[in-house]
Amino acid sequence: MASLTNRYDTAPLSHGNTRLRRQIITHTPLVLAWAHSPWPSLELEYTAIENGEKNHIRASPLANFRKTLNNADLSRFRWYFQFAAFGLLVYGGYLAINIGDQLPTFACIFADKRGGSCYLMGFQHQMATPFASMFTGRGIGILVGLATFFGFFILFNKAWCGFVCPLGTVQDWLTGLRRRCSIRYSTYSERAFKRLSTIKYFLLALLILIPMGMGNSFFGLPKLNHDFGIPFCMICPGRTVLPLFTGDFSQLAIDFSSKTKMVFTSLGMIITGIFFAGAFVKKRFFCLFCPMSAFHFIFSKASLLRLNKNGAKCTRCGNCYRACDVGIRAIADDLTNKNIVKDDCMMCLKCVEVCPEEGCLEAAFLGVPVYQSTQDGFFKRREKKHGK
Numbered sequence: 001m002a003s004l005t006n007r008y009d010t011a012p013l014s015h016g017n018t019r020l021r022r023q024i025i026t027h028t029p030l031v032l033a034w035a036h037s038p039w040p041s042l043e044l045e046y047t048a049i050e051n052g053e054k055n056h057i058r059a060s061p062l063a064n065f066r067k068t069l070n071n072a073d074l075s076r077f078r079w080y081f082q083f084a085a086f087g088l089l090v091y092g093g094y095l096a097i098n099i100g101d102q103l104p105t106f107a108c109i110f111a112d113k114r115g116g117s118c119y120l121m122g123f124q125h126q127m128a129t130p131f132a133s134m135f136t137g138r139g140i141g142i143l144v145g146l147a148t149f150f151g152f153f154i155l156f157n158k159a160w161c162g163f164v165c166p167l168g169t170v171q172d173w174l175t176g177l178r179r180r181c182s183i184r185y186s187t188y189s190e191r192a193f194k195r196l197s198t199i200k201y202f203l204l205a206l207l208i209l210i211p212m213g214m215g216n217s218f219f220g221l222p223k224l225n226h227d228f229g230i231p232f233c234m235i236c237p238g239r240t241v242l243p244l245f246t247g248d249f250s251q252l253a254i255d256f257s258s259k260t261k262m263v264f265t266s267l268g269m270i271i272t273g274i275f276f277a278g279a280f281v282k283k284r285f286f287c288l289f290c291p292m293s294a295f296h297f298i299f300s301k302a303s304l305l306r307l308n309k310n311g312a313k314c315t316r317c318g319n320c321y322r323a324c325d326v327g328i329r330a331i332a333d334d335l336t337n338k339n340i341v342k343d344d345c346m347m348c349l350k351c352v353e354v355c356p357e358e359g360c361l362e363a364a365f366l367g368v369p370v371y372q373s374t375q376d377g378f379f380k381r382r383e384k385k386h387g388k
């Protein structure tokens with residue numbers, strides 16, 4: 001773009017029925033700011049007069065903004081965002097911050113200084129409510145909690161996993177540690193992992209059915225005793241791992257107060273060990289078995305934030321599959337579905353970053369693209385990565 005040092009005039013602007021009259025504008029910085037701002041979707045055409053020479057220029061503020069976004073180094077932004085979210089959710093309590101207990105991420109209620117927490121503990125307590133009480137004032141409280149939880153799902157769905165969940169962030173940090181220590185991942189069968197990852201639906205079912213069995217009797221069987229308490233929390237690595245970041249080691253223990261608690265908390269210790277060891281076997285290892293991820297996926301079709309693919313533009317180069325931390329092959333293979341979110345996806349958008357085809361992959365909110373694959377963005381990121 002020519003530098004606008006002198007005065008210049010604008011040609012008619014049009015956007016739908018909007019037409020602005022040709023006018024002489026002498027306030028250069030103001031128009032420049034407008035031309036480069038995300039503000040209007042109008043296209044601005046003007047003639048810049050520089051050293052007596054006229055240059056016809058077309059600028060679209062919205063297109064400029066989109067281009068800047070599409071060229072962005074999203075992985076770096078994501079790293080900072082995760083870091084900030086981790087600080088907020090694990091240490092927010094030190095600043096009296098509380099963004100609620102209905103979050104669709106593993107920000108654990110057992111971390112004393114949390115700034116917000118995972119809904120699963122509240123959900124398990126609520127599922128233990130006898131059916132008869134569901135139709136009282138208590139039922140309304142439960143519905144409000146559920147509605148808030150589902151509201152979060154519908155707004156950002158899997159992006160909670162990719163950008164916010166502290167337990168997901170810890171796994172990404174462990175991946176970084178593995179890389180620094182030059183430890184290679186072990187080899188494994190993708191198909192076996194795919195089968196194993198269905199465990200998350202089984203865990204989700206138990207997380208609902210066990211508490212229900214504590215509050216209600218089914219088929220004339222006695223109710224489960226209250227030692228089952230919050231069964232998933234007893235085995236969740238979020239309970240043991242996240243308090244460690246505030247120096248609290250008290251959750252790394254087996255509860256011997258009853259046989260049930262002993263079994264569950266022992267399982268919790270084993271799962272914590274697998275959580276750490278698994279991070280050296282596969283990226284985001286625990287996420288493959290996470291019941292929250294299963295919950296997210298069930299509601300992903302209603303989500304306002306989507307990962308879309310235009311199969312006609314895909315060359316099946318496989319870049320997206322190679323970049324995907326959770327190894328979703330369909331992101332490269334599927335040429336027919338538009339909404340490409342799969343159950344293990346965490347909406348990290350790494351696939352969009354590495355796709356070299358214009359508009360082939362995109363994250364869209366309410367149907368409006370917010371981050372798209374472009375050739376320009378692809379080459380810019382590649383140059384940056386390789387220091388050219």
Ligand code: SF4
Pocket residue numbers: 104105106160161162165166167168169286287288290291292293346
């Ligand atoms: S799938 Fe991973 S990132 Fe998502 S809630 Fe579970 S632990 Fe967190």
Ligand code: SF4
Pocket residue numbers: 313314315316317318319320321331332333354355356357360361
């Ligand atoms: S990176 Fe883009 S073009 Fe390549 S396989 Fe994936 S979606 Fe298709």
Ligand code: SF4
Pocket residue numbers: 307320323324325326327328331344345346347348349350351352
């Ligand atoms: S499919 Fe794309 S957005 Fe989903 S986890 Fe893989 S790289 Fe991330």
